[in-house]
Amino acid sequence: MNLTLKIWRQENPQAKGRFEKYDVKDISSDASFLEMLDILNEQLIHEGGDPVAFDHDCREGICGACSLYINGRPHGPDTGITVCQMHMRNFRDGSTITIEPWRAKAFPVIKDLMVDRFAFDKIIQAGGYISVNAGSAPDANVIPIPKENAETAMDAAACIGCGACVAACKNASAMLFVSARVSQFAVLPQGKIEAAKRAKSMVAAMDEMGFGNCTNTYACEAECPKNISVSHIARMNREFFIAKVTDSAKK
Amino acid sequence: MIKLDSKVPEGPIADKWNNYKSSQDLVNPANKRKLDIIIVGTGLAGAAAAASLGEMGFKVKIFGIHDSPRRAHSIAAQGGINAAKNYPNDGDSIYRLFYDTVKGGDYRAREGNVYRLAEVSNNIIDQCVARGVPFARDYGGLLANRSFGGALVSRTFYARGQTGQQLLLGAYGALMKEISRGSVEMYPRREMLDLVMIDGRARGIITRHLNTGEIERHSAHAVVMATGGYGNVFFLSTYAMNSNGSSAWQCYKKGAAFANPCFTQIHPTCIPVHGDYQSKLTLMSESLRNDGRIWVPKKKEDAQKIQKGELRPTEIPEEDRDYYLERRYPAFGNLVPRDVASRAAKERCDAGYGVGSTGLAVYLDFEEAIQRLGKNTIEARYGNLFQMYEKIVDDNPYETPMMIYPAVHYTMGGTWVDYELQTTIPGLFSAGEANFSDHGANRLGASALMQGLSDGYFVLPYTIQNYLADQINVPRFKTDLPEFEKSEKEVRERINTLLNIKGNKTVDTFHKELGKIMWEYVGMERNAEGLKKAIEEIKTIREDFWKDVKIPGEPFNVNPELEKALRVSDYLEMGELMALDALERKESCGGHFREEYQTDEGEALRNDEDFTFVSVWEFKGKDKKPELHKEPLSFEFIEVKQRSYK
Numbered sequence: 001m002n003l004t005l006k007i008w009r010q011e012n013p014q015a016k017g018r019f020e021k022y023d024v025k026d027i028s029s030d031a032s033f034l035e036m037l038d039i040l041n042e043q044l045i046h047e048g049g050d051p052v053a054f055d056h057d058c059r060e061g062i063c064g065a066c067s068l069y070i071n072g073r074p075h076g077p078d079t080g081i082t083v084c085q086m087h088m089r090n091f092r093d094g095s096t097i098t099i100e101p102w103r104a105k106a107f108p109v110i111k112d113l114m115v116d117r118f119a120f121d122k123i124i125q126a127g128g129y130i131s132v133n134a135g136s137a138p139d140a141n142v143i144p145i146p147k148e149n150a151e152t153a154m155d156a157a158a159c160i161g162c163g164a165c166v167a168a169c170k171n172a173s174a175m176l177f178v179s180a181r182v183s184q185f186a187v188l189p190q191g192k193i194e195a196a197k198r199a200k201s202m203v204a205a206m207d208e209m210g211f212g213n214c215t216n217t218y219a220c221e222a223e224c225p226k227n228i229s230v231s232h233i234a235r236m237n238r239e240f241f242i243a244k245v246t247d248s249a250k251k
Numbered sequence: 252m253i254k255l256d257s258k259v260p261e262g263p264i265a266d267k268w269n270n271y272k273s274s275q276d277l278v279n280p281a282n283k284r285k286l287d288i289i290i291v292g293t294g295l296a297g298a299a300a301a302a303s304l305g306e307m308g309f310k311v312k313i314f315g316i317h318d319s320p321r322r323a324h325s326i327a328a329q330g331g332i333n334a335a336k337n338y339p340n341d342g343d344s345i346y347r348l349f350y351d352t353v354k355g356g357d358y359r360a361r362e363g364n365v366y367r368l369a370e371v372s373n374n375i376i377d378q379c380v381a382r383g384v385p386f387a388r389d390y391g392g393l394l395a396n397r398s399f400g401g402a403l404v405s406r407t408f409y410a411r412g413q414t415g416q417q418l419l420l421g422a423y424g425a426l427m428k429e430i431s432r433g434s435v436e437m438y439p440r441r442e443m444l445d446l447v448m449i450d451g452r453a454r455g456i457i458t459r460h461l462n463t464g465e466i467e468r469h470s471a472h473a474v475v476m477a478t479g480g481y482g483n484v485f486f487l488s489t490y491a492m493n494s495n496g497s498s499a500w501q502c503y504k505k506g507a508a509f510a511n512p513c514f515t516q517i518h519p520t521c522i523p524v525h526g527d528y529q530s531k532l533t534l535m536s537e538s539l540r541n542d543g544r545i546w547v548p549k550k551k552e553d554a555q556k557i558q559k560g561e562l563r564p565t566e567i568p569e570e571d572r573d574y575y576l577e578r579r580y581p582a583f584g585n586l587v588p589r590d591v592a593s594r595a596a597k598e599r600c601d602a603g604y605g606v607g608s609t610g611l612a613v614y615l616d617f618e619e620a621i622q623r624l625g626k627n628t629i630e631a632r633y634g635n636l637f638q639m640y641e642k643i644v645d646d647n648p649y650e651t652p653m654m655i656y657p658a659v660h661y662t663m664g665g666t667w668v669d670y671e672l673q674t675t676i677p678g679l680f681s682a683g684e685a686n687f688s689d690h691g692a693n694r695l696g697a698s699a700l701m702q703g704l705s706d707g708y709f710v711l712p713y714t715i716q717n718y719l720a721d722q723i724n725v726p727r728f729k730t731d732l733p734e735f736e737k738s739e740k741e742v743r744e745r746i747n748t749l750l751n752i753k754g755n756k757t758v759d760t761f762h763k764e765l766g767k768i769m770w771e772y773v774g775m776e777r778n779a780e781g782l783k784k785a786i787e788e789i790k791t792i793r794e795d796f797w798k799d800v801k802i803p804g805e806p807f808n809v810n811p812e813l814e815k816a817l818r819v820s821d822y823l824e825m826g827e828l829m830a831l832d833a834l835e836r837k838e839s840c841g842g843h844f845r846e847e848y849q850t851d852e853g854e855a856l857r858n859d860e861d862f863t864f865v866s867v868w869e870f871k872g873k874d875k876k877p878e879l880h881k882e883p884l885s886f887e888f889i890e891v892k893q894r895s896y897k
Contacts, residue, residue, distance in 0.1 A: 011808075012808065028526055028528065030525055030526060030645075031526065031528050031529075032530070032643075034530065035528050035529065035530050038528065038530055038759075039528055042757055042759065044803075045757050045801060045803050045812065046757070048803070049803070050803060050804060051803060051804075051811070051812060053809045053811060055318075056492060057317065057322055057324070057491040057492055057493050058322075058324060058326065058327045058491040058492075059491070059492060059530060059531045059533075060327055060489075060531075060533050060534070060639065061639065062326050062327050062413065062415075062416055063317075063321075063322040063323075063324070063326050063327065063491060064321065064322060064326075065317065065318075065322050078642070080638070081638075081642050085639065085642050085643065086642070087642070087643065087645070089645060110462050110809060111462075111808065111809040112809075114809065116318060116462075117318055117319060118318060118319070118439065120319065121319050121320075121321075121427065121437075121439075124423075124424065124427045125427045125428075125430055125431040126431070128424060128427060129382070129383075129424030129425060129427055129428045130381065130382050130383045130424065131428060132378075132381045132382060133303075133306040134299070134302065134303040134306060134378060134425070134708045134709070134712065135303075135374070135378075135708075135709070136381075137374070137377040137378045137380065137381035137382075138377065138381070139377055140336070140376045140377045140379075140380040140381075140386075140394055141338065141393050141394060144388075144391060144392030144393055145388060145392050146388075146392050147388045147389065147390050147392065150385050150386070150387070150388040150392075151385075153383070153385035154385040154387075154410060154411060154417075157385050157410075157416075157417055157420065158411075158413065158416075160326075160416075161319065161321055184383065184385065185383050188383050188385070190380070190381055190382070190383050191383050
């Protein structure tokens with residue numbers, strides 16, 4: 001395949017970015033999208049240019065590092081997978097592909113296609129865990145958990161923290177990411193104890209980090225590489241609402 | 252000259268760890284606050300250790316190369332984690348898990364360490380459940396188990412095909428909790444480039460900030476390496492692109508001896524190689540061997556037709572299929588350990604029975620399982636793996652068998668540690684895949700996660716405390732000491748030298764050249780002649796690298812090519828040590844298979860009389876031959892036998 005690539009280039013966080021055009025030739029349709037970028041980078045190094053910086057690591061769809069906005073869609077045209085799992089057979093020979101970084105105030109560009117997602121860690125730090133210390137756990141089978149709840153928790157826990165939901169959202173909202181963590185713990189007995197505090201503090205952290213709010217367009221669910229459902233947002237809203245109501249009742 | 256003392260406590264095997272804990276030194280809470288610990292690596296071992304030590308009250312600084320600790324490659328482990336819970340009531344016990352692990356490792360691991368691993372395995376499951384890890388459950392609400400290679404019991408706990416992800420997120424949650432409490436400080440996007448020693452003890456590290464290129468100094472009372480394995484020496488592997496062995500290598504050069512470098516695990520079920528541009532290999536979880544049956548055509552002409560695309564696997568009748576693992580190993584069948592399964596696949600392909608366009612693949616077939624259990628059950632068990640396969644290969648594994656081939660997956664070798672996980676450098680500890688301690692010459696499936704969490708949650712928190720107990724009067728170290736000055740200068744010089752070569756060949760070109768040699772001569776089968784050749788060829792590539800590598804860009808910006816170059820320059824030395832170790836170990840054991848040493852049936856032939864030891868290599872200086880030390884292994888609680896899975 002021969003392709004034209006329109007890629008966002010930006011020297012550093014302060015620099016003003018721009019699109020640059022590159023041509024790549026004889027790409028196998030069996031190559032992955034990132035392998036195609038590897039080939040481009042080898043070409044750029046040989047020509048004395050600056051290779052394109054992009055985030056990637058496991059290249060099997062689980063680390064959540066890769067984060068490309070391709071032809072207007074996070075992780076590209078295929079659904080239910082990350083960029084690193086997408087292969088060139090999804091594109092037509094001779095086409096032009098536009099590649100951008102995630103665009104959100106809370107995800108500043110580091111260089112070219114790499115963005116800083118520290119804001120996600122900050123949100124988790126606000127309460128995305130169960131506060132037990134090592135060594136103090138009872139036997140794992142002491143509390144039976146209905147299979148259905150365990151499955152729901154796992155559906156939510158499948159989130160890879162890539163940020164596609166934020167990139168897809170017109171408000172750059174992180175609701176899907178936050179709700180996945182809140183929801184995972186809300187349906188487990190171990191997580192129930194801190195559920196109210198967790199919902200409140202994680203939502204507060206999300207606002208503080210500069211993410212927008214949810215206006216129910218569901219673009220996040222459509223673009224999530226792990227098919228995380230917006231029903232988790234509904235559960236988080238419920239948890240949040242109950243927590244707030246309980247607070248005011250106490251007052 | 253290094254001294255090797257394994258420090259395994261006295262007493263019956265089941266009492267050793269308790270004896271250690273009862274007699275070890277402790278640090279009081281007020282003093283813990285005055286002691287700093289550096290942890291390098293944020294995977295299972297690193298994150299778990301940082302969280303646990305933080306919970307205890309130590310001041311912890313944790314460093315990782317990613318933007319978030321959650322991206323460490325533990326996240327990619329699929330199949331599960333072993334524990335001796337015996338919930339299925341099928342005869343498991345701590346002793347049996349210990350026994351299986353030592354046997355699976357072909358009797359090249361230290362008994363004391365392995366027993367402790369089996370002993371704490373049950374606490375790990377308790378801990379993970381308490382932290383909200385959504386393990387698979389049965390309809391009654393209790394935890395489910397499945398079988399893995401090398402075991403006759405079902406002791407593997409799992410969270411769909413994403414067990415590593417869920418366990419890491421559990422440890423990551425605990426780490427985030429401690430960061431928010433202020434006991435742990437996180438340094439993301441930092442790559443360790445040197446170990447700093449003061450008066451013979453590990454006291455700090457030099458790092459490069461991967462976003463800005465800034466070189467930084469960090470000091471502590473103790474340093475933990477939890478930086479994973481070095482399998483990317485082979486270029487193509489199931490490791491993440493940025494996984495590397497450089498931190499272990501820097502420590503090796505400062506005096507931390509390296510153990511069993513040649514023990515590499517080649518995983519039997521990976522998606523086969525398809526092109527020159529390929530950047531990595533994708534693992535298909537070993538759990539698939541629970542229900543999948545491995546076969547190749549019985550007739551060579553069928554294999555040839557398949558290779559040419561003239562015949563489809565579904566057209567080959569049952570009687571013309573060779574289920575070679577079931578044929579050769581009736582007791583364990585498709586669930587033989589990884590080294591055995593990998594070699595058997597290579598044997599069939601080398602004999603001309605391989606499938607796929609390259610002839611370097613075998614089938615993993617679910618037809619029988621789908622008929623027996625229904626498509627829905629198979630989808631519930633392996634759905635995400637099947638989807639991953641289909642996206643990569645463009646073929647539907649529900650209808651045609653998967654094609655798989657072995658690939659580099661794990662390194663059993665690593666930094667030498669004693670029972671306390673302390674290296675030959677006082678104050679330097681090594682945990683998880685980065686150390687050599689528990690898996691001998693071959694690791695069983697679902698044991699890597701167990702070891703990472705065991706080291707991090709339950710071993711290091713005790714043993715580091717024992718080390719730090721006499722350090723309570725040592726004040727915090729300043730980073731303007733001459734030792735830091737010197738280390739930083741050396742790091743800067745190394746970076747400048749690399750950037751100033753301005754040659755003609757890219758880093759990847761060298762890495763691929765090295766990888767080809769490693770795979771051919773230091774891969775699944777090795778022989779003396781090939782290993783000698785590998786050593787010579789690696790030297791040539793290394794010389795060429797330092798003359799002709801081309802690294803674009805600046806030192807003080809994001810520069811992935813520079814990052815790769817620093818790592819590849821280490822691989823070019825590591826590869827040589829792996830070949831040397833393989834050459835010196837004149838026997839076959841586990842993942843180390845020397846063609847010269849095999850049974851009549853083609854199984855690995857150990858030489859217990861001469862090689863029941865850990866090879867421990869000591870760095871003697873640049874371009875000097877490292878010195879081989881031997882830690883003898885004695886088996887008091889297990890009878891050493893020829894491994895048999897028949």
